[in-house]
Amino acid sequence: MIESAIYGLTIGAILYFVSIGLSITFGTMRIINFAHGMVYALGVYFFITFLPRVGGNFVISALLAIAAAIPVGYAIERFVIRRLYGESLDYAIIATYALLLIGTDAIKWIWGTVPQQVTEPIGISFRFFGGGFPLYRVVISLSALVLFLGLNLFFRKTVIGRIVIAALDDSEGVQCLGLDVNKYFSIVFVLGSCLAVLGGILYAPISAADPYMGHDILLIAFAVVIVGGMGNLTGTFISALALGLVIAITGRYWSEAADTMVFAVMAIVLIYKSYKA
Amino acid sequence: MADLLTTQRLTKNFEGLVAVNQVNFRIQEGQVTGLIGPNGSGKTTLFNLLSGLFTPTEGTVSFLGTDVTRVPPHKRVQMGMARTFQLVSVFDSLTVWENLVLSNIRFKTEQQSLRNFFFASSRRKDIADDCMSSLELVGLESRASSVTSELSYGDKRMLEIAIALSLRPSVLLLDEPLAGLSDHEIGEVVSLIYKVKKNFALGIIEHKISKIVELVDRLCVMNYGRIICEGVPGQVLCDPQVRECYWGKEDNKC
Numbered sequence: 001m002i003e004s005a006i007y008g009l010t011i012g013a014i015l016y017f018v019s020i021g022l023s024i025t026f027g028t029m030r031i032i033n034f035a036h037g038m039v040y041a042l043g044v045y046f047f048i049t050f051l052p053r054v055g056g057n058f059v060i061s062a063l064l065a066i067a068a069a070i071p072v073g074y075a076i077e078r079f080v081i082r083r084l085y086g087e088s089l090d091y092a093i094i095a096t097y098a099l100l101l102i103g104t105d106a107i108k109w110i111w112g113t114v115p116q117q118v119t120e121p122i123g124i125s126f127r128f129f130g131g132g133f134p135l136y137r138v139v140i141s142l143s144a145l146v147l148f149l150g151l152n153l154f155f156r157k158t159v160i161g162r163i164v165i166a167a168l169d170d171s172e173g174v175q176c177l178g179l180d181v182n183k184y185f186s187i188v189f190v191l192g193s194c195l196a197v198l199g200g201i202l203y204a205p206i207s208a209a210d211p212y213m214g215h216d217i218l219l220i221a222f223a224v225v226i227v228g229g230m231g232n233l234t235g236t237f238i239s240a241l242a243l244g245l246v247i248a249i250t251g252r253y254w255s256e257a258a259d260t261m262v263f264a265v266m267a268i269v270l271i272y273k274s275y276k277a
Numbered sequence: 278m279a280d281l282l283t284t285q286r287l288t289k290n291f292e293g294l295v296a297v298n299q300v301n302f303r304i305q306e307g308q309v310t311g312l313i314g315p316n317g318s319g320k321t322t323l324f325n326l327l328s329g330l331f332t333p334t335e336g337t338v339s340f341l342g343t344d345v346t347r348v349p350p351h352k353r354v355q356m357g358m359a360r361t362f363q364l365v366s367v368f369d370s371l372t373v374w375e376n377l378v379l380s381n382i383r384f385k386t387e388q389q390s391l392r393n394f395f396f397a398s399s400r401r402k403d404i405a406d407d408c409m410s411s412l413e414l415v416g417l418e419s420r421a422s423s424v425t426s427e428l429s430y431g432d433k434r435m436l437e438i439a440i441a442l443s444l445r446p447s448v449l450l451l452d453e454p455l456a457g458l459s460d461h462e463i464g465e466v467v468s469l470i471y472k473v474k475k476n477f478a479l480g481i482i483e484h485k486i487s488k489i490v491e492l493v494d495r496l497c498v499m500n501y502g503r504i505i506c507e508g509v510p511g512q513v514l515c516d517p518q519v520r521e522c523y524w525g526k527e528d529n530k531c
Contacts, residue, residue, distance in 0.1 A: 159382065162375055166368040172330055173366040177380045178354030178444060 003133065004252045005245065010137040010206070012244020013144030017199025018217055019224040019236050020151065021192020027168045027231015029185055031084055034096040035076050036196055036221070037214030038103030043069040043197025044209045045111050048118065058121035062201045066194050073193030077186050085182075100214060107211040115210040140202050147195070148237045155233060164188050168231045220247075220259065223266040278305040280339075281478050282327060282358065282448050287336035289322055296322040298502035299336070304448055309479040309492055311510065314499035315522055320482045321363055323499070324452050327480075328360045329353045341447070359446035363453045363482075365433045369426035373417060373436055376425055377408040380440040407443060415439040415469065431462035438466070442473060450480045455488055463488060486514070498522070 018040060025033045047065035054060045080099060084092045124135040155161035163184050167174045174181045200213070207213070220243070228239030243262050251258035282304040289297040297319045304310045312320050325331040327338060329350035337346045345353055368376050381404050412418045415435040420428065428436065434454060441449055454470070455463045467488060470479070474492070483489045490496075490510050497507040500522045506513050513519055 162371060162379060165370050166376075166379055169368045169370050170366050172350075173362075173368065174379075175330070175350040176328065176354060176360055176366070177440070178351050179379070180349075180351045 001252075004248045006133050006137055006141070007251075008245035008248030009141040009144075009241060010244070011247050012241035013140045014199045014203045015217070015221055015224050015244055016144045016237055016240035017147065017202065018196045019221040019228070019240050020147075020233070021189070021196050022221055023225045023228065023231055023233070023236045024164065024168075024188050024192055025081075026225060028164060028171055028181075028188065029081065029085060030089070031081055031092045032089060032096065032222075033081065034093065034218060035080070035099035035103070036096075036193070037218035038100045039069055039073055039076070039193045039214075040196040040200040040217060041107060041209075041211065041214035042072060042103055043193075044200040044204050044213065045107055046197075047201045047204065048111070048116055048209055051118070056119075062198065065201060066197050069193055069197040070190055073190045074186065076193075077189040081189065082182060082185075100218070104211050104214065111211070113211060115208045117208050118204040120205040136205065143202070144237075144241070151233060160184055160187060220262055223262050226266050227269045278307060280304070281306050281341060282480070283339045284323075284327070285337045285339070287323070287326055287338065288334050289319075289326055289331055290334040295502050297326060297333075300499075300502070300504055302327075302497065302504060304478050304480045305495075306478055307475075308494040309474055309481065311489055311493035311496040312480065312482045312499065313484070313486055313496065313523075318499040319502040320499050321452055322502075324360060324450050324480070324482060327450060328358060354444055354446075357445070357447035358450070359441040359444040359448075360450035361434075361437050361441050361452055361454060363456060365430065365437050365457075367425050367428075367433050367437050367440065369424070371425055372421070373412070373423050373425055373428070374408060374421040376436060376440060377411050377443060378404060380443045381407040381411070411439040411443045414442065414473070416465075431458050431465070434458060434462070434466060435469070438469060442476075446477050448478045448480065452482045453484065454481065455483055455485050467492070490514070 018036070022033060022036050025031055025036070043065050046068045047061050050061040050064045050068075051058070054064070076096075076099060080095055081092075084095060120134065120136050122134070122136040122139060125132045126135060127133075155165055163174060163179060163181075167181055167184065171181050174184075200217075203217075224236060224240045224243055227243065228235035228237070243265065246261050246265055247258045250261040280303045284300055284302045287297055287300045287302070288295065300319075300323060302312075302323065312323070314320050322331065326333050329338075329345070329348060329352075333346060337344055339345065340348075340353060340356060340358055343356070345356070348356075368379070371379070408421075409418070412421055415438065417432060417436060417439070420432065425433065425436065434457075438451070438454065441451075451470075454466055458466065463485070470481075470492060481489060481493065493510055495507065496510040496513040497504050498513060498516075498519045499505065505522070506516045506519050
């Protein structure tokens with residue numbers, strides 16, 4: 001059971017890395033961004049490409065992959081997402097889903113369709129209550145906590161952070177303060193893309209990289225955002241960890257239903273929210 | 278008197294519904310211009326076109342002699358046009374103080390330094406002084422550290438006006454500033470407007486005509502997207518067309 005809990009927190013941590021960008025994008029720009037899954041997968045493939053070229057150094061390769069994903073994230077925001085502000089959600093879904101498909105095909109074309117394994121960077125396990133726990137998973141879980149605290153600091157203490165929080169309340173109101181809201185959205189969008197890439201890289205040694213990895217995680221990440229509340233930063237953190245635990249614990253007893261259970265929880269939350277409203 | 282803000286044949290068409298139709302509107306230096314009209318007559322749409330939140334289907338908007346028809350809202354604010362909203366628009370997740378910090382920070386200069394861009398804060402004395410004088414103006418000093426969502430609707434309205442004033446506008450557009458307020462709060466907002474109106478030209482949409490009739494120098498009436506009458510308030514309110522659209526056919530006495 002403790003083993004499942006640690007696995008759940010690991011999955012939850014990865015979901016948090018991926019969901020936070022989606023949550024802010026939806027909260028501020030009212031755009032459902034499927035291209036997030038494309039950036040997530042592409043970042044992992046960048047990482048795999050850099051890894052042997054930097055002597056297998058996990059950290060340097062991760063930093064390079066994140067740096068390489070920045071222009072991709074920026075280009076998506078600048079040339080696709082920004083044109084969709086204020087438009088119907090359908091356009092955003094079609095445009096960003098097209099990007100996801102294009103990205104997936106590009107990955108298949110460049111790197112092939114065979115899943116690629118990544119070696120775990122910390123090959124240490126420790127024993128606890130009779131179970132074996134890889135230290136790497138504990139590190140991932142803790143890194144999500146560090147990210148949560150760091151983002152809280154960022155959103156509370158920096159001017160950009162306060163502007164984004166204000167834009168989550170009312171983005172037209174922010175424009176009426178004389179602030180170019182698009183510029184702040186760009187910064188936050190790229191930040192969200194970088195975090196998704198980091199999440200993908202951290203998850204790669206556990207799951208392996210395949211061209212459809214962005215599709216798989218994206219739907220669950222959307223469930224995290226819906227359960228946590230769109231644009232709710234703390235809600236996203238709690239919901240990511242909770243749904244990670246749901247996946248792990250359901251998987252332990254009924255592995256076929258692990259992902260389905262996430263959407264069952266989402267449905268219950270949606271019903272509860274509409275009932276409360 | 279110089280025109281600060283003018284429109285020429287301004288039109289906004291929402292998929293067949295003409296919300297604003299060939300409107301020539303102006304706000305002049307040193308004047309308070311009132312805009313009245315029945316619900317759905319296009320007043321707020323006109324303000325959204327003036328402030329740049331909507332792009333017109335046809336026509337132009339000029340501000341301080343410059344064509345700003347395609348200029349985004351934030352640039353219009355930087356040029357000196359501020360506005361408030363019909364449904365009060367403040368940032369509920371921030372404190373009252375932070376609301377004012379965001380409006381007081383002079384971003385045009387802040388952005389020159391990356392460090393300031395990220396970390397400029399209310400600790401800077403010039404920003405803090407500006408925020409405090411804004412709070413004193415609207416009597417919210419004691420609520421500075423409150424989260425804005427905890428304020429009463431009337432206090433939120435005062436904060437919204439304080440935010441708009443701290444942008445130091447040359448034209449201020451107030452969209453129904455008295456809506457949803459108690460008589461006491463209406464008195465406070467009206468006296469605040471009297472106190473500050475000499476600093477800028479004012480455009481004001483309001484349904485409570487009796488509360489603003491003393492305040493305005495020029496009154497425009499909109500109906501079905503068009504300006505049907507404009508002039509000094511006394512004359513406009515006696516215009517048969519205006520009386521019909523406001524009070525019905527029977528009331529033609531003035």
